[in-house]
């Protein structure tokens with residue numbers, strides 16, 4: 030967010046409530062009902078969650094405890110067993126949902142497939158049988174590196190079905206990043222595709238997997254889905270074609286039950302230090318959180334067609350493409366490719382053709398649509414839409430208003446949902462039939478969530494003041510630990526305020542109690558809604574033989590929220606040049622992935638440091654943003670370094 034938008038956020042006074050028509054049909058239609066349920070959910074959490082768990086989940090064996098909390102470790106629904114895939118598929122069979130579309134898929138070239146719940150059962154069963162034949166079962170890790178195609182969803186659900194733990198790695202990550210994740214969790218199986226369609230071309234995935242797996246001894250097999258038909262080298266014994274393997278097995282599968290706390294997936298996300306963290310989510314609590322929030326936040330109805338633009342490589346894709354929606358028996362529309370292929374109206378065209386009713390995307394996408402021009406939107410009616418959502422970063426009021434007018438035609442409520450990979454499900458959000466929204470505010474907490482804005486000592490700050498955002502009580506879909514690193518889990522989330530979850534975000538509440546998320550206050554950047562740690566970028570840069578030191582900072586960007594600027598000092602004797610800038614950008618792309626390529630590389634003779642040698646990022650941020658360096662500079666070791674950097678502007 031730019032300073033300008035922060036100002037406009039704090040001046041934002043407009044309020045938009047749901048229409049009477051929306052309110053009448055909503056799953057929850059009054060503020061009084063929200064308040065009553067919310068109060069119960071935080072005052073008697075065990076009673077509230079017990080009722081939800083019984084209502085919403087199919088259990089094989091009933092649980093005996095709702096919650097055991099010994100900070101920072103939570104155990105939800107102890108003693109109970111269930112199967113997550115059964116909750117997303119089998120429970121709908123034998124009901125009127127059996128022949129309902131679970132997934133409607135449109136590939137970038139325009140190919141369309143509809144998969145009913147019954148077909149989903151067959152597809153997932155086949156794959157589960159293949160897993161069993163390959164010796165992949167309970168507790169084994171499976172890495173999924175796929176385009177946005179239905180097979181990616183089948184793969185996740187098949188893991189859940191056999192009790193294997195999936196780790197989905199976004200297809201834009203490099204071989205190096207994929208290898209690190211595979212090795213960190215010790216994946217035995219990697220599932221991929223020959224490629225995916227992106228901007229009219231095949232984006233090959235298998236060569237990247239080959240490069241990663243060459244250095245990851247733990248991998249026994251690579252299962253390859255044929256999506257594009259591009260040439261793919263297959264290694265005998267190790268590599269298996271999906272269509273060949275699934276053709277030979279039964280299309281039914283009897284699922285075993287697993288305990289509530291059985292690990293469901295690991296999802297790697299950037300932190301403020303070191304390598305990405307493997308956030309671990311478990312079965313029952315995660316499923317309950319994603320299911321309950323989907324039902325109320327998206328006001329799900331039997332006839333909805335729901336379209337979330339997130340890739341399944343991110344938490345939004347996990348909770349709000351797969352688990353939360355399919356467990357509710359919803360119809361999910363899924364699109365493979367770029368939003369502007371063949372033209373900037375691709376989404377609007379698909380929404381009209383498929384009758385999409387609920388649309389969930391990120392502010393960075395909304396700002397891109399604004400930039401591309403209203404005329405692309407006007408070509409389509411969008412009359413099927415009834416609800417809009419936003420996620421991933423603070424939405425600036427200007428983008429909110431544009432979304433409201435141009436996409437929502439002033440009649441669709443907008444849910445601005447705040448949450449994180451770690452929280453598993455939506456935490457602060459409007460409820461569409463209830464909340465009077467203020468553009469730019471995520472408004473109020475969801476059931477069972479107790480957010481507080483506090484100072485460094487953990488005391489709540491007065492309304493209107495900014496502070497750190499913490500969550501006071503455990504909730505069912507919270508992360509349980511970081512894979513293989515419980516110490517880092519405690520240090521990262523539960524040490525600023527012992528025993529209490531710290532989000533890493535700053536926030537404030539206004540005089541009406543609305544929450545306004547300010548953004549990360551640690552060294553994590555939010556670039557186009559994607560999290561990126563400055564430490565990761567810096568360690569990629571210093572791994573380059575010509576680089577001596579590097580510092581990465583975010584610069585406010587109208588389109589991407591933040592853009593990535595890196596300051597680099599080179600080793601002595603190295604000439605700086607534009608070619609070297611390009612080389613360094615590509616180097617970071619190769620180390621981490623295209624999303625991490627710096628927008629700007631700046632060479633410096635030295636970096637501003639404290640007397641104890643710590644790089645002063647605060648100062649670099651100001652320089653990157655073209656501002657005059659303000660604030661306390663007395664701890665700077667040498668001010669001439671700053672003067673030199675500023676002189677370059």
Ligand code: WTA
Pocket residue numbers: 298343344345419420421422423424445446447448449450451471532533534546548549555558559560
């Ligand atoms: C930011 C994405 C403001 C926030 C689901 C958080 C938001 C980080 C919002 C998590 C929102 C997400 N308003 N900021 N509605 N949603 N964020 O783990 O800084 O990829 O900590 O999860 O995104 O990003 P993550």
